[in-house]
Amino acid sequence: MKSNVFELRQAAYAHQPGHNIFESISFDIAAGESVAVLGANGSGKSTLLKILCGLLHPQAGSLKVFGETISEELLEDDAFSQRFHRRVGFIFQSSDVQLFNNRVEDEIAFGPSQLGLPEREVRRRTADMLKMLDIEHLKERPPYRLSGGEKRKVALAAVLILNPEALILDEPGAGLDPKTQRWLTHLLLELNRRGRTIVLSTHNLEMAHTVTQRSLVLSEDHRLVFDGATPQVLSDRALLSQVNLIDEFTHEHDEKSHIHLYTHG
Numbered sequence: 288m289k290s291n292v293f294e295l296r297q298a299a300y301a302h303q304p305g306h307n308i309f310e311s312i313s314f315d316i317a318a319g320e321s322v323a324v325l326g327a328n329g330s331g332k333s334t335l336l337k338i339l340c341g342l343l344h345p346q347a348g349s350l351k352v353f354g355e356t357i358s359e360e361l362l363e364d365d366a367f368s369q370r371f372h373r374r375v376g377f378i379f380q381s382s383d384v385q386l387f388n389n390r391v392e393d394e395i396a397f398g399p400s401q402l403g404l405p406e407r408e409v410r411r412r413t414a415d416m417l418k419m420l421d422i423e424h425l426k427e428r429p430p431y432r433l434s435g436g437e438k439r440k441v442a443l444a445a446v447l448i449l450n451p452e453a454l455i456l457d458e459p460g461a462g463l464d465p466k467t468q469r470w471l472t473h474l475l476l477e478l479n480r481r482g483r484t485i486v487l488s489t490h491n492l493e494m495a496h497t498v499t500q501r502s503l504v505l506s507e508d509h510r511l512v513f514d515g516a517t518p519q520v521l522s523d524r525a526l527l528s529q530v531n532l533i534d535e536f537t538h539e540h541d542e543k544s545h546i547h548l549y550t551h552g
């Protein structure tokens with residue numbers, strides 16, 4: 288039996304006291320799964336992902352990651368926090384909040400240097416990442432001057448260099464050109480094939496379809512309204528329309544009725 292990476296139990300969360308956005312959300316994510324969190328803007332995708340990676344803490348309910356109950360106090364312990372962030376990598380919706388070094392190369396080397404890996408090992412891994420993400424030509428550049436797609440690649444490199452077992456990605460395809468989106472889709476598929484657990488939020492149904500087997504769908508009022516197979520949710524137009532992931536209208540062509548789907552994003 289596969290072990291669970293995440294176990295969220297009856298989690299309630301409020302950004303502001305008294306204004307719960309989640310009342311009671313529960314699900315497990317097993318090792319090696321690839322899961323999409325789908326929902327319209329404001330449905331709570333980023334909030335949910337930040338809870339999973341320990342950046343936000345549920346006010347009620349519990350979260351276990353790799354079998355350990357996560358709490359604010361536990362994550363304040365440096366040794367635990369370091370171990371946790373080595374196993375669970377998080378890619379923010381905006382790369383800007385994630386990049387803070389003056390050179391791309393230093394940005395990528397930052398994590399392993401902090402962990403105290405030998406200098407030679409850090410250099411070797413950094414070179415591997417620059418190559419894998421095809422950003423060798425950017426290594427001297429300041430990350431904040433790069434394009435959105437280039438920044439996303441640097442953010443990915445800075446996380447992947449630690450070889451995390453679980454990767455949480457908040458709208459990884461947003462703002463990328465179609466070619467880079469395809470590249471990213473293949474990278475995520477490959478990482479999942481190699482056993483990495485992947486949780487990504489998106490309103491790009493194409494990416495959800497290609498990368499994930501399972502979807503969690505959030506409604507606009509922040510409820511988990513579907514937890515099941517990705518192909519099933521993607522063929523459920525009533526549900527997609529209800530949660531505002533597609534606009535749907537019908538019109539007549541040659542006496543036949545067509546449904547046109549428009550995805551947001």
Ligand SMILES: Nc1ncnc2c1ncn2[C@@H]1O[C@H](COP(=O)(O)OP(=O)(O)O)[C@@H](O)[C@H]1O
Binds near residue numbers: 331
């Ligand atoms: N720091 C915050 N303070 C107050 N409200 C917030 C904060 N972050 C998000 N929200 C609110 O929580 C809801 C969910 O936001 P978010 O998780 O960012 O949704 P999504 O990622 O699906 O667009 C929205 O109504 C948003 O306005």
Ligand SMILES: [Mg+2]
Binds near residue numbers: 332334380457458
């Ligand atoms: Mg978001």
